[in-house]
Amino acid sequence: MTDAEILAAFAKLRVLVVGDVCLDRWCTYDPALADPSRETGIPRVGVVSTEMTPGAAGTVANNVAALGAHVAVLGLLGTDGFGYELGRALEARGIESHLLVRAEGVSTFTYTKLINSQTGREDLPRIDFVNTRPLPEELDRELVSRLEKAAPDYDVIVVSDQAETDAGGVVTPSMRVALSRTAAAYPQILIWVDSRMRTEHFRGVIAKPNVFEAKAACRRAFGRIDYQELRRLTESPLLVVTRGANGALLIGEGVPTWVKAKHIENPVDICGAGDSFSAGAALTLKVTGDPVSAARFGNLVASITIMKKGTGTASPEEVLSALSEPRP
Numbered sequence: 001m002t003d004a005e006i007l008a009a010f011a012k013l014r015v016l017v018v019g020d021v022c023l024d025r026w027c028t029y030d031p032a033l034a035d036p037s038r039e040t041g042i043p044r045v046g047v048v049s050t051e052m053t054p055g056a057a058g059t060v061a062n063n064v065a066a067l068g069a070h071v072a073v074l075g076l077l078g079t080d081g082f083g084y085e086l087g088r089a090l091e092a093r094g095i096e097s098h099l100l101v102r103a104e105g106v107s108t109f110t111y112t113k114l115i116n117s118q119t120g121r122e123d124l125p126r127i128d129f130v131n132t133r134p135l136p137e138e139l140d141r142e143l144v145s146r147l148e149k150a151a152p153d154y155d156v157i158v159v160s161d162q163a164e165t166d167a168g169g170v171v172t173p174s175m176r177v178a179l180s181r182t183a184a185a186y187p188q189i190l191i192w193v194d195s196r197m198r199t200e201h202f203r204g205v206i207a208k209p210n211v212f213e214a215k216a217a218c219r220r221a222f223g224r225i226d227y228q229e230l231r232r233l234t235e236s237p238l239l240v241v242t243r244g245a246n247g248a249l250l251i252g253e254g255v256p257t258w259v260k261a262k263h264i265e266n267p268v269d270i271c272g273a274g275d276s277f278s279a280g281a282a283l284t285l286k287v288t289g290d291p292v293s294a295a296r297f298g299n300l301v302a303s304i305t306i307m308k309k310g311t312g313t314a315s316p317e318e319v320l321s322a323l324s325e326p327r328p
Contacts (some may be wrong), residue, residue: 001288006297007316009157011286013069018179019145019160020169021075021100022109023086024055026310029124030117045114045124045319051310052089055111057160058195059272059311061095063279063301066313071088072096072154074146075170076139082108082129088236099146103139107131109162120309131168143170144178148288151182151189156286158278159205161195171195180204192282194274200233206285207231208240208278227251244270248295259295262303262322272311277302282315 001009033046054062057075064071070232073095077083079102083211086108090097112127135143151157159179163169176198183191183204191205193204199209199217207230218225219232231239239251247261281298285291304314 010068015156017156020055020162021057022055025112026051030040056162059275078106078108134167135169261299267306273302276305
């Protein structure tokens with residue numbers, strides 16, 4: 001297939017993104033407005049504008065949508081204001097949200113990022129709203145039920161396990177088991193997992209940790225760094241270890257393959273690069289069945305998004321334009 005044919009085939013794919021769907025709040029503040037509070041004397045952060053975008057699993061979905069595929073998200077959000085804003089942000093980008101579970105008493109997973117209006121940089125501590133308590137059993141069961149009922153309707157399932165706490169995320173042990181069952185029952189569905197803290201606990205799915213996550217998973221699992229052993233432990237048909245600007249290492253049945261990335265001078269913002277890689281690579285792998293082509297597309301999509309502020313996306317036109325440039 002030509003690159004143009006691969007991109008055109010994306011429009012025929014139905015993709016489900018499962019995991020920790022987050023609201024990113026990009027708050028621009030004016031340092032000149034840092035007047036002390038009259039009550040406490042603590043300087044305020046004077047926010048003058050706010051942009052809302054889908055984050056975490058929502059970033060993956062946003063990238064999938066930008067590449068032209070049909071996409072839905074399955075996750076959890078609260079009935080709070082952040083949940084309302086997240087719903088609006090997903091709708092504005094054409095991302096289906098009917099599989100989201102809305103629950104009372106749950107805080108919508110939210111990142112608040114403070115951007116200095118004078119420098120354009122994020123230079124104050126982020127304010128995150130996270131869930132640290134175990135997911136109630138009834139919500140866990142509902143999420144698993146929705147996955148198992150919906151899975152046959154999709155060509156690709158991308159799992160975004162972003163929670164860095166021991167509990168509170170959507171991708172629970174029950175969800176991992178359900179994903180393994182789904183992979184076994186529907187081998188035609190490509191299941192791609194990106195997990196920050198739990199790669200070693202998945203079974204029978206494609207795993208895409210970055211190099212730091214892969215090394216940490218190896219150490220937790222068997223006390224040494226051995227990617228082949230990690231792939232065997234997870235029974236993964238393919239382990240994809242990304243190394244940012246250095247590209248991606250593909251570990252399958254044969255000899256590992258290194259797929260280099262295009263060198264980018266002075267990237268604007270690397271936030272969400274792994275998510276954009278996953279979007280481009282998972283779609284390409286489903287269309288072509290070729291891991292090398294998948295990694296090449298994933299690298300390329302990430303090289304486009306890191307030249308944009310925030311969690312940018314890449315359009316098919318931008319990908320084609322970048323493909324016409326010399327390859328590394």
